[in-house]
Amino acid sequence: MTDxxxxxxxxxxxKEKNAVILAHYYTRPEIQDIADYLGDSLGLSQEVAxxxxxxIVFCGVHFMAETAAIIxxxxxxxxxxRFAGCSLAESITGYxxxxxxxxxxxGVVVSYVNTTAEVKAWTDICCTSANALQVVESIPSDxxxxxxxxxxxxxxxxxxxxxxxxxxAGDCCVHExxxxxxxxxxxxxxxxxxxxxxxxxxxxHDDRILNLPQAYMYSTAGMVKHAAKSPKKQFIIAxxxxxxxxxxxDSPNKEFILIYPQTICGQMKKVTLQNTLEALEKEQYVxxxxxxxREKALKPIERMLEIC
Ligand code: 13P
Ligand code: SF4
Numbered sequence: 231m232t233d234x235x236x237x238x239x240x241x242x243x244x245k246e247k248n249a250v251i252l253a254h255y256y257t258r259p260e261i262q263d264i265a266d267y268l269g270d271s272l273g274l275s276q277e278v279a280x281x282x283x284x285x286i287v288f289c290g291v292h293f294m295a296e297t298a299a300i301i302x303x304x305x306x307x308x309x310x311x312r313f314a315g316c317s318l319a320e321s322i323t324g325y326x327x328x329x330x331x332x333x334x335x336x337g338v339v340v341s342y343v344n345t346t347a348e349v350k351a352w353t354d355i356c357c358t359s360a361n362a363l364q365v366v367e368s369i370p371s372d373x374x375x376x377x378x379x380x381x382x383x384x385x386x387x388x389x390x391x392x393x394x395x396x397x398x399a400g401d402c403c404v405h406e407x408x409x410x411x412x413x414x415x416x417x418x419x420x421x422x423x424x425x426x427x428x429x430x431x432x433x434x435h436d437d438r439i440l441n442l443p444q445a446y447m448y449s450t451a452g453m454v455k456h457a458a459k460s461p462k463k464q465f466i467i468a469x470x471x472x473x474x475x476x477x478x479x480d481s482p483n484k485e486f487i488l489i490y491p492q493t494i495c496g497q498m499k500k501v502t503l504q505n506t507l508e509a510l511e512k513e514q515y516v517x518x519x520x521x522x523x524r525e526k527a528l529k530p531i532e533r534m535l536e537i538c
Pocket of ligand 2 (some may be wrong): 256291315316317318319344402403404405470495497498
């Protein structure tokens with residue numbers, strides 16, 4: 231089948247089965263183009279909470295599809311790339327959190343949404359890169375906080391809020407490669423460009439970056455909004471490659487410079503037109519979560535969604 235035939239068939243099956251396709255900005259351009267909703271982790275969770283489709287085809291990695299299944303137990307959530315994982319989600323287990331809670335019974339666990347359902351089940355409140363500051367600021371100041379699993383996002387929040395937190399030592403294998411030196415070098419090369427940086431990046435909490443007037447820390451959706459409304463013509467993009475597709479589509483006359491050519495999430499790229507079609511045709515792979523875990527994992531997500 232040609233790509234055009236695959237896309238036509240996907241559109242047909244979507245209508246027939248009352249399905250919706252949700253995709254993250256890091257997926258391949260052709261997947262972004264067939265999505266009913268394209269967004270960052272926060273936007274995707276909010277969209278799941280309000281869709282009335284019977285089937286959600288989640289074009290992203292496993293923890294994202296799992297989050298959709300936690301929020302929407304009465305819908306069939308399908309993940310086309312069954313083994314698309316995430317280095318952050320894999321860096322921590324429910325057992326780790328259970329042990330921390332035993333040692334810190336009054337402590338609060340804040341989990342980045344890039345975690346498994348089992349980890350969310352031991353979490354007090356979730357956050358995404360778009361709302362992490364608000365979430366941490368909502369926690370009473372006398373509470374001890376464990377922030378998991380992204381050490382860079384956690385360190386950035388500590389710098390911004392002045393709040394001490396215990397940080398888990400996980401990282402995103404893509405953003406961890408984005409260093410201060412890289413950003414400083416690129417900003418010399420493009421002195422008129424705004425620099426849009428994802429807080430998962432290794433450099434996000436370095437004062438040399440935080441003091442750069444042209445540097446902004448954003449979730450992927452934040453970058454998209456900033457670039458669309460800014461009068462600037464050039465932007466250095468310090469996040470995963472896929473985001474550039476949306477940025478360029480919204481602003482065809484602006485220039486987007488990727489910080490480093492290897493900022494590619496191979497897991498997100500596992501989602502293809504072919505496996506998205508197969509997902510719809512065969513209704514595979516259904517994301518399943520034990521009901522007792524799902525109920526517990528829902529609470530920290532709901533607390534997050536109440537805040538923003
Ligand atoms: P956001 O979607 O919150 O920008 O996070 C990026 C990410 O790494 C998702 O896997
Ligand atoms: Fe995980 Fe990083 Fe890939 Fe996002 S970009 S899915 S955090 S490995």
